Amino acid sequence: MTTTPNISVAPMMDWTDRHCRWFHRQLSQHTRLYTEMVVADAVIHGPRDHLLGYHDVEHPVALQIGGSDPAKLAQATQIGSGYGYDEINLNVGCPSDRVQAGRFGACLMAEADLVAECFTAMSGATEADVTVKCRLGIDEQDVHVELPKFIETVAAAGCTTFIVHARKAWLKGLSPKDNRTIPPIDYDLVRAMKVQFPELDIIVNGQLTDVPHAAEIMQGELDGAMFGRAAYSTPWLLTQVDQHWFGAEAYEISRLEIAECLIGYAEVQQGIDPTTKALIRHVMGLFAGLPGARIWRRTLSETMATKIAPSLVLRAGLDVMENLPRKS
Numbered sequence: 001m002t003t004t005p006n007i008s009v010a011p012m013m014d015w016t017d018r019h020c021r022w023f024h025r026q027l028s029q030h031t032r033l034y035t036e037m038v039v040a041d042a043v044i045h046g047p048r049d050h051l052l053g054y055h056d057v058e059h060p061v062a063l064q065i066g067g068s069d070p071a072k073l074a075q076a077t078q079i080g081s082g083y084g085y086d087e088i089n090l091n092v093g094c095p096s097d098r099v100q101a102g103r104f105g106a107c108l109m110a111e112a113d114l115v116a117e118c119f120t121a122m123s124g125a126t127e128a129d130v131t132v133k134c135r136l137g138i139d140e141q142d143v144h145v146e147l148p149k150f151i152e153t154v155a156a157a158g159c160t161t162f163i164v165h166a167r168k169a170w171l172k173g174l175s176p177k178d179n180r181t182i183p184p185i186d187y188d189l190v191r192a193m194k195v196q197f198p199e200l201d202i203i204v205n206g207q208l209t210d211v212p213h214a215a216e217i218m219q220g221e222l223d224g225a226m227f228g229r230a231a232y233s234t235p236w237l238l239t240q241v242d243q244h245w246f247g248a249e250a251y252e253i254s255r256l257e258i259a260e261c262l263i264g265y266a267e268v269q270q271g272i273d274p275t276t277k278a279l280i281r282h283v284m285g286l287f288a289g290l291p292g293a294r295i296w297r298r299t300l301s302e303t304m305a306t307k308i309a310p311s312l313v314l315r316a317g318l319d320v321m322e323n324l325p326r327k328s
Contacts (some may be wrong), residue, residue, distance in 0.1 A: 005218070009021075010231070025055075033062070034062045035061070035062070038064065040069065061086055062086060063087070065088060065090060066104045081127070088122060093105065106138055135167060136165070138168060139171055207228075210240070267311040295324070299320045
C-alpha cells in the first residue's frame with residue numbers, strides 16, 4: 001500500500017499527448033500523467049521518438065501499452081522503459097471495436113490468465129512499476145464474482161497496482177463514447193476490492209468531477225484517484241491536487257500567467273514540432289467556470305482557423321482575456 005495517494009490524469013486517446021501533459025504539469029507537480037495508449041506493435045515497429053518522446057518536466061509520467069501477446073508486450077515494455085518512464089501500464093479497459101479486433105483492451109477482462117502472462121512478461125522486461133488499468137467487467141459478467149477473480153489471478157503474477165474504471169464495458173451494443181457514460185458507476189465495488197485485497201494498491205477512475213469528489217469517493221481507504229474527462233475539460237481542478245494530498249502551498253499562479261507560459265512553450269515547440277497546434281484544443285478549458293470562458297474558446301477556435309502559428313492563436317486569446325471589463 002502506498003504512503004501517499006496516487007493521483008493521476010487518465011490516458012485518453014487523442015487527448016493526453018505530450019502537449020496536453022506539459023500543460024497539465026504546469027497545474028500540478030505531483031499528479032501522475034499518462035500517455036495515450038500505444039499499441040505494442042506500434043512501439044516495436046513505429047516511429048518511436050514520435051510515439052514515446054516526452055518532455056522531462058512531465059515526470060512522474062507513465063506509458064500505457066495495449067496488446068495481448070506477452071512476447072510483444074515484453075519487447076514494447078523494454079523499449080518504452082528505455083525512454084525513462086516511471087511506470088508502464090497495461091490497458092485492460094478500452095472498449096473500442098478496433099481494440100477488440102486486436103484481442104486487447106477491455107475484452108481481456110474475460111482472460112485473466114492471459115493478462116497474468118502479459119504482466120509477467122512486461123514486469124520481467126523493466127525495472128519500472130508495471131500496473132493494470134481495467135474495468136469492473138464486461139457484458140453479462142457478474143462483476144461481483146468476476147472482478148475479484150480477475151484481480152486475484154493477476155495479483156498472483158505479481159501485480160500490486162490496479163486502476164479500476166468503476167464501470168462495466170459493454171462490448172456489444174455500446175459505442176466507446178457511450179461506454180464512458182451509460183454503464184452505471186459502482187464505486188462501492190471498487191472500495192470492496194480494497195477491503196478484499198488490502199495489500200494491493202487500488203485506484204479509482206470514472207466520472208470523478210473534482211478534488212473534493214475524488215476525496216469523498218476514496219474515503220481514506222483507496223490508494224488513489226484517476227481523473228479523466230474532468231481534468232481535460234476543467235483542467236484548473238489539478239491546481240488543488242498538490243495542496244490537498246501532498247502538503248503543498250496554495251497555488252498562486254493565475255490563469256492569465258498560465259496562458260503566458262503556454263505562449264512561451266508554443267513559441268519554442270512550433271518551430272520543431274508540427275503537432276504543437278494540438279495544444280490549442282487541449283487548453284480550451286483553461287478558463288472554464290469563469291466569466292469570459294466562452295470568449296476564450298471562441299477566440300482560440302476562430303483564430304486557429306486562420307492557420308497562424310499556435311503561439312499567435314494563444315496570444316490572441318490572452319489579449320481578449322486581459323481586456324475583459326472588470327467588475328468595480
